[in-house]
Amino acid sequence: MIKVIKIGGSIQKDEKDYELIADKISKYSDENRTLIVTSAIKGVTDQLTSVINETDKAVDKVTEIYDKHIKLLSKLVDGIEFEKAFRDISRLVDELYRIAWSIRVLDEATPRVKDYILSFGERLAVILLSSFLRTRKFSVNNLIEPPIVTDENYSEANVLLEDSKELLSKKLEESQQKIVVLPGFIGKSKNNRYTTIGRGGSDYTATLIGKLVDAKEVRLVTEVPGIMTADPRKISNSVTIQRLSLEEAIELSQLGAKKLHPRTFDPLFDANMKVIIEGLYEEGCTIIEGLCTSKDGLKGITTKEGLSLITIESTRIVGKIGSASTITSEAKNANVNIIALSQPASETTIQFVVDQKDQKKFVERLSQLSGLIKNIELSEVGAVSIVGCGLRNKEISSKVLSKASSYNPIFVSRGLKGVSITFIVDKKELDSISKELHEVVVNWSIN
Numbered sequence: 001m002i003k004v005i006k007i008g009g010s011i012q013k014d015e016k017d018y019e020l021i022a023d024k025i026s027k028y029s030d031e032n033r034t035l036i037v038t039s040a041i042k043g044v045t046d047q048l049t050s051v052i053n054e055t056d057k058a059v060d061k062v063t064e065i066y067d068k069h070i071k072l073l074s075k076l077v078d079g080i081e082f083e084k085a086f087r088d089i090s091r092l093v094d095e096l097y098r099i100a101w102s103i104r105v106l107d108e109a110t111p112r113v114k115d116y117i118l119s120f121g122e123r124l125a126v127i128l129l130s131s132f133l134r135t136r137k138f139s140v141n142n143l144i145e146p147p148i149v150t151d152e153n154y155s156e157a158n159v160l161l162e163d164s165k166e167l168l169s170k171k172l173e174e175s176q177q178k179i180v181v182l183p184g185f186i187g188k189s190k191n192n193r194y195t196t197i198g199r200g201g202s203d204y205t206a207t208l209i210g211k212l213v214d215a216k217e218v219r220l221v222t223e224v225p226g227i228m229t230a231d232p233r234k235i236s237n238s239v240t241i242q243r244l245s246l247e248e249a250i251e252l253s254q255l256g257a258k259k260l261h262p263r264t265f266d267p268l269f270d271a272n273m274k275v276i277i278e279g280l281y282e283e284g285c286t287i288i289e290g291l292c293t294s295k296d297g298l299k300g301i302t303t304k305e306g307l308s309l310i311t312i313e314s315t316r317i318v319g320k321i322g323s324a325s326t327i328t329s330e331a332k333n334a335n336v337n338i339i340a341l342s343q344p345a346s347e348t349t350i351q352f353v354v355d356q357k358d359q360k361k362f363v364e365r366l367s368q369l370s371g372l373i374k375n376i377e378l379s380e381v382g383a384v385s386i387v388g389c390g391l392r393n394k395e396i397s398s399k400v401l402s403k404a405s406s407y408n409p410i411f412v413s414r415g416l417k418g419v420s421i422t423f424i425v426d427k428k429e430l431d432s433i434s435k436e437l438h439e440v441v442v443n444w445s446i447n
């Protein structure tokens with residue numbers, strides 16, 4: 001039975017991390033094959049993003065990335081293994097230097113070039129991790145080139161399942177060793193162009209690969225001991241969630257918990273596979289398996305800051321078929337994502353929540369609809385969402401609603417199959433409502 005283990009970027013910083021990673025891999029790999037999916041080492045995807053965005057510093061940024069990998073390599077590996085990895089890393093970084101020089105001259109990078117640049121992070125991490133594991137006497141092969149085939153929708157490429165399955169099984173047949181290290185997050189199109197599947201995408205690569213090889217379990221190893229009841233950096237008494245149903249996990253990932261890619265759990269549909277998210281530094285894990293049961297309570301909360309509420313008031317939109325679609329088309333034309341929206345039955349008001357950075361361009365567009373819209377009001381808000389199948393239970397749901405009501409939320413909406421509820425609140429109230437709702441979650445965290 002093939003196993004899949006994903007090693008997050010957050011836990012690839014120094015020699016101590018790699019020692020713990022080796023322990024983890026020896027604990028879980030047995031006589032069967034183990035596929036190790038790796039992310040770029042900590043901070044490297046962000047550094048590569050600044051190669052793209054700060055073209056004048058692009059070349060210096062590449063030097064920083066190179067130094068970071070070579071420094072780590074020299075602490076982790078020696079002898080012939082060091083020489084080989086050093087050559088492989090230097091060869092890749094030479095290629096990256098050439099691209100950095102050209103975007104410095106051109107002062108721009110196309111979406112295709114951006115993905116090409118981002119692909120270096122995971123490819124370099126594969127070299128580092130596989131050579132380290134070899135020095136620890138693991139029997140390891142690596143696939144520096146991604147075995148995932150995608151379309152060319154750069155930065156959010158869609159995986160072509162059948163082609164990926166074929167390529168992956170061919171690559172696995174060719175590689176002789178028991179352990180194979182391969183890159184997360186990146187793919188290649190049929191035209192041989194590098195693509196990326198979206199930030200945080202390595203978790204998604206791992207679950208996809210799990211599905212492609214018919215694995216029974218996929219382990220995502222990270223710096224936190226599983227998915228917690230809230231972001232531990234924001235709520236200090238958050239605790240690990242023991243079990244999540246698929247619906248709950250999807251809602252939490254869509255809401256940004258543990259920076260999971262929104263499609264991370266899609267491969268679990270129609271697959272007999274569970275996902276375990278576990279910590280490297282401390283005991284604890286979250287198991288994602290099965291669908292909602294009547295025993296499920298509340299599981300976690302997430303918050304979103306930096307949001308703008310756009311309130312459109314107009315009697316001209318009342319009963320006018322197509323007015324909502326005219327307004328939302330303006331968001332589409334301005335390339336603005338609507339995070340939440342609400343309209344009462346009186347139809348006199350429509351409210352949209354967008355990221356603060358998108359507010360100006362959306363409002364500029366809306367101002368042009370003067371025949372339809374009379375008044376636009378703006379305010380700063382936050383979103384707090386509770387996730388748990390228990391929300392379908394009237395008793396539990398009324399506890400949540402009654403706690404939230406003391407903050408007079410601007411509007412309330414339910415998520416997928418009723419397993420999440422989101423409150424849009426004044427920016428100033430976000431912290432206190434989150435803490436209070438977190439207490440409700442912990443008190444009703446049955447199962």
Ligand SMILES: Nc1ncnc2c1ncn2[C@@H]1O[C@H](COP(=O)(O)OP(=O)(O)O)[C@@H](O)[C@H]1O
Pocket residue numbers: 007008009010011039200221222223224226227228229230231232233256257258259300
């Ligand atoms: N509900 C949550 N549970 C656990 N971690 C969370 C949650 N919400 C946000 N996080 C943050 O996600 C981070 C881990 O994600 P990430 O850095 O992408 O890890 P990795 O690189 O290992 O995939 C943690 O440091 C934590 O602060």
Ligand SMILES: N[C@@H](CC(=O)OP(=O)(O)O)C(=O)O
Pocket residue numbers: 007008009010039040045046121184185198199200201202203259
């Ligand atoms: N390196 C990519 C993909 C990824 O999933 O990384 P991590 O496992 O560190 O979240 C990113 O930063 O988005």
